[in-house]
Amino acid sequence: xxxxxxxxxxxxxxxxxxxxxxxxxxxxxxxxxxxxxxxxxxxxxxxxxxxxxxxxxxxxxxxxxxxxxxxxxxxxxxxxxxxxxxxxxxxxxxxxxxxxxxxxxxxxxxxxxxxxxxxxxxxxxxxxxxxxxxxxxxxxxxxxxxxxxxxxxxxxxxxxxxxxxxxxxxxxxxxxxxxxxxxxxxxxxxxxxxxxxxxxxxxxxxxxxxxxxxx
Amino acid sequence: xxxxxxxxxxxxxxxxxxxxxxxxxxxxxxxxxxxxxxxxxxxxxxxxxxxxxxxxxxxxxxxxxxxxxxxxxxxxxxxxxxxxxxxxxxxxxxxxxxxxxxxxxxxxxxxxxxxxxxxxxxxxxxxxxxxxxxxxxxxxxxxxxxxxxxxxxxxxxxxxxxxxxxxxxxxxxxxxxxxxxxxxxxxxxxxxxxx
Numbered sequence: 399x400x401x402x403x404x405x406x407x408x409x410x411x412x413x414x415x416x417x418x419x420x421x422x423x424x425x426x427x428x429x430x431x432x433x434x435x436x437x438x439x440x441x442x443x444x445x446x447x448x449x450x451x452x453x454x455x456x457x458x459x460x461x462x463x464x465x466x467x468x469x470x471x472x473x474x475x476x477x478x479x480x481x482x483x484x485x486x487x488x489x490x491x492x493x494x495x496x497x498x499x500x501x502x503x504x505x506x507x508x509x510x511x512x513x514x515x516x517x518x519x520x521x522x523x524x525x526x527x528x529x530x531x532x533x534x535x536x537x538x539x540x541x542x543x544x545x546x547x548x549x550x551x552x553x554x555x556x557x558x559x560x561x562x563x564x565x566x567x568x569x570x571x572x573x574x575x576x577x578x579x580x581x582x583x584x585x586x587x588x589x590x591x592x593x594x595x596x597x598x599x600x601x602x603x604x605x606x607x608x609x610x611x612x613x
Numbered sequence: 614x615x616x617x618x619x620x621x622x623x624x625x626x627x628x629x630x631x632x633x634x635x636x637x638x639x640x641x642x643x644x645x646x647x648x649x650x651x652x653x654x655x656x657x658x659x660x661x662x663x664x665x666x667x668x669x670x671x672x673x674x675x676x677x678x679x680x681x682x683x684x685x686x687x688x689x690x691x692x693x694x695x696x697x698x699x700x701x702x703x704x705x706x707x708x709x710x711x712x713x714x715x716x717x718x719x720x721x722x723x724x725x726x727x728x729x730x731x732x733x734x735x736x737x738x739x740x741x742x743x744x745x746x747x748x749x750x751x752x753x754x755x756x757x758x759x760x761x762x763x764x765x766x767x768x769x770x771x772x773x774x775x776x777x778x779x780x781x782x783x784x785x786x787x788x789x790x791x792x793x794x795x796x797x798x799x800x801x802x803x804x805x806x807x808x
Contacts, residue, residue, distance in 0.1 A: 409780050410775055412768055416709070416768060417713050428724045429724075432724045435798070436794065438797065439793040440786075443790045446747050447786065448702070449704065450701060450750055451705075451754070452660055452664045453625065455660050455766075456667065457662070457663045458672070459659065460658050460659050461676055464680060465658075468680045468683045469647070471681065471684040491724075491725050492726075493722040496722070522719055572776070
């Protein structure tokens with residue numbers, strides 16, 4: 399387990415427990431929780447709370463045939479056995495490997511300039527998620543946000559105006575933040591980053607590039 | 614059971630009721646007990662349906678989803694672990710995932726599962742502590758001022774965006790978090806010893 403210093407916020411963990419977040423955020427959160435016992439414990443607590451909210455919900459009358467229909471469903475189906483998920487060895491935690499269908503070596507990178515590469519992962523459209531590969535010492539273009547951005551470090555480290563982020567650390571950035579992450583010297587930095595709004599680059603050129611590079 | 618003076622919500626289920634649910638799930642698992650399932654159904658199905666409708670689902674969708682959730686309760690009864698979750702918590706997670714499946718046609722990314730070592734039945738003490746914690750939290754939720762309770766409900770119904778959800782619920786979640794954290798530490802410790 400990496401030493402994790404930067405965690406998810408309680409409101410994001412609650413929203414993930416409630417199941418109300420876009421898929422792209424779910425992926426980043428599930429990946430962080432796979433690495434972080436503190437957030438795993440907090441998530442479990444919010445699931446307990448969800449159970450209590452459900453139990454406290456105003457009961458709705460079910461159809462007269464509801465129980466019989468459910469028993470028929472049970473009789474029809476076999477015991478649902480989820481295929482046991484083998485805990486993968488490798489760089490990426492299970493939820494990310496599930497999504498990629500492989501590990502780091504299987505990522506199909508596309509260069510986006512400045513030595514930086516990305517791979518956009520397919521999710522529903524409400525938010526997007528990508529892997530970023532930043533050469534040691536290189537900058538990610540200076541950008542602000544119009545929405546929420548979650549950045550999880552999977553390998554290497556980056557620094558920005560706020561702090562250092564190492565493996566397992568997650569940065570939660572909102573619209574108030576303009577930052578310029580720089581990958582630490584020594585090792586290439588690989589991050590998983592989700593946002594619910596297009597990144598807003600502050601210089602013109604990247605902004606033009608943005609329109610056709612889907613970043 | 615603590616008496617609340619406010620009229621309105623009935624008292625949340627106490628420890629005895631929760632232990633009954635556990636026994637009912639185990640009866641379904643062990644002997645396919647339809648009466649036990651019927652008891653679980655009559656408690657949870659209307660609440661699942663109500664919960665989903667309050668979150669904006671149509672009555673027809675909520676009905677279908679509630680049936681599927683309860684069918685999953687039967688089929689996955691062998692996976693329920695009363696040392697790790699109350700039946701209400703477990704039903705909630707099934708309902709949440711089923712709703713996402715049906716509504717968005719997407720599979721929710723789930724954290725890596727921890728290997729809990731060789732499958733062993735949870736100790737009586739773990740079961741009791743877990744069921745007790747959830748009863749305590751249920752009571753604390755019921756005792757919150759209406760306005761605050763409504764905010765938490767809205768967060769779970771999906772009425773609030775993540776940024777509108779308060780970082781503090783005002784509930785004693787810290788005790789639950791630290792109990793789970795301790796269990797995880799114990800687990801990691803045993804795992805590293807057996808490696």
